[in-house]
Amino acid sequence: MDRRFTKIFAIVIVVLKLYFIFHLFYPLVKNERIPIKLGLDLRYGIHIMLEMYDPSKKILTDTEMRQIIGILEKRLNPTGTYEIVIQQAGNNRVIIEIPEITDTAEALERVTKVGKLEFKVDEYDPNTGILKKKTVLTGDRIIRATVEYDPNTHYPHVAFTLDAEGAKIFEQVTRDYLQKPIYIYFDNKEISAPIVQSVIAGGSGIITLGAKDKEEALKEARELAIYLNAGKLDYPPKVLEAYTIGPTLGEKHLKKSLEAGFIALVTVGIFMIFFYRIPGLVAVFALIFYGLLFVWIISISNTVLTLGSIAGIILSIGMAVDANILIFERFKEELRSGKPTNTSLDLAFARSFDTILDSHLTTILAALVLIIFGTPTIQGFAFALLWGNVVSFFTAIYVTKTIIYLLFYINPKIVELK
Numbered sequence: 001m002d003r004r005f006t007k008i009f010a011i012v013i014v015v016l017k018l019y020f021i022f023h024l025f026y027p028l029v030k031n032e033r034i035p036i037k038l039g040l041d042l043r044y045g046i047h048i049m050l051e052m053y054d055p056s057k058k059i060l061t062d063t064e065m066r067q068i069i070g071i072l073e074k075r076l077n078p079t080g081t082y083e084i085v086i087q088q089a090g091n092n093r094v095i096i097e098i099p100e101i102t103d104t105a106e107a108l109e110r111v112t113k114v115g116k117l118e119f120k121v122d123e124y125d126p127n128t129g130i131l132k133k134k135t136v137l138t139g140d141r142i143i144r145a146t147v148e149y150d151p152n153t154h155y156p157h158v159a160f161t162l163d164a165e166g167a168k169i170f171e172q173v174t175r176d177y178l179q180k181p182i183y184i185y186f187d188n189k190e191i192s193a194p195i196v197q198s199v200i201a202g203g204s205g206i207i208t209l210g211a212k213d214k215e216e217a218l219k220e221a222r223e224l225a226i227y228l229n230a231g232k233l234d235y236p237p238k239v240l241e242a243y244t245i246g247p248t249l250g251e252k253h254l255k256k257s258l259e260a261g262f263i264a265l266v267t268v269g270i271f272m273i274f275f276y277r278i279p280g281l282v283a284v285f286a287l288i289f290y291g292l293l294f295v296w297i298i299s300i301s302n303t304v305l306t307l308g309s310i311a312g313i314i315l316s317i318g319m320a321v322d323a324n325i326l327i328f329e330r331f332k333e334e335l336r337s338g339k340p341t342n343t344s345l346d347l348a349f350a351r352s353f354d355t356i357l358d359s360h361l362t363t364i365l366a367a368l369v370l371i372i373f374g375t376p377t378i379q380g381f382a383f384a385l386l387w388g389n390v391v392s393f394f395t396a397i398y399v400t401k402t403i404i405y406l407l408f409y410i411n412p413k414i415v416e417l418k
Helices: 003-029 062-076 104-112 164-176 214-230 247-300 307-320 322-336 341-373 376-410
Strands: 045-051 085-089 093-099 117-125 130-138 142-149 156-162 183-186 189-192 204-208 238-245
Touching: 003 247, 003 376, 045 104, 062 085, 062 093, 062 104, 062 214, 093 104, 104 238, 117 164, 130 164, 142 214, 156 164, 156 214, 189 204, 247 307, 247 322, 247 376, 307 322, 307 376, 322 341, 322 376, 341 376
Parallel strands: none
Antiparallel strands: 045 093, 045 238, 085 093, 117 130, 117 183, 142 156, 156 204, 183 189
8 A cells, every 4th residue: 555545544544433433422422312213122112013904905005005104104203303113014014113102002093093084064865864964075185284272262273274176165065054064074983063154265274173171172183183184094004013112121222232232342352452463453443443433324324223233233343353354364374475574464455355355245145135025123133234244344444454554654563463
């Protein structure tokens, strides 16, 4: 390696390392969390698996599944501020993870309601002589729903805005049923029956709730507004599993995982320093850089860190030094054959490259297969394994090489291996 390039690249490596440390640990100074999303198994919350079933189909299309996931996302995360994970699992299944909440009943109610709103009117059937309720408008025509308050009673209600076609229908219905009730049904349950006092034009209206208590009415109004804005499901989902992970268990998992990762890092570091002395110390420096870069990638990619991910990271720590061992052993062989240090160093990196590349590529391919065909738990492990190998290859070939050559330019004897 060119001496000038080695110095410049070494400075870049040190600057990057300091930046990673700042990015990951500076929030702790401000009493904030490290910017990494933790999965339920490392925190606490609710895990739900749903099966979406259409009686007319065995398998739903990807487009239908994306629409369902979008509706569930709007229902559970209307403000977009919660770290909720909603992902497809197979053809008809959806996995939902809601961190830092333990009210399973409320979460299940949100995800299992169809959310169908209907405006109905009384219609007399002359053939049977029976008064029936006829649906004249559905919630599909609502483009926006908000919670507002009556200026006189200060009671909450839901104000809605219809699309152009819905506005025309609503205007005609209020004209035809002036001084008569319009029944509002939500999931086949009557929630309101206001009397039409005047023709309503412009495509807007309000839905009053049946709750007598103001707090209860506010809760109902907020829930209804969420469902109307999210849209309705075409069929009720089936709950396959639902369980909570308590705060104590999540904290225990996180603590044990961090301990395991620290022990793995220290053990590998002691091994490398004991067998390879100064080059081993360089490998430890590269390993720490590898760990910081890896965690930074997880942080900026908004990847959710789970127990499976941590297992992949710990496995990758051991694999991260494989390339260094290959290089150092090759370096030893070249030195034993009588070649000078500079030539041995060049040959060690050059002749180890193909082997290192092949070993990393095979593991990356295996990880890709697991990501494509595995379950979400396996996918978390595979994601960590994949990125672990990508980062490992970079640190072994470039970071270790740069520092070794920098030390060689300072004093060739520092990097010699006996």
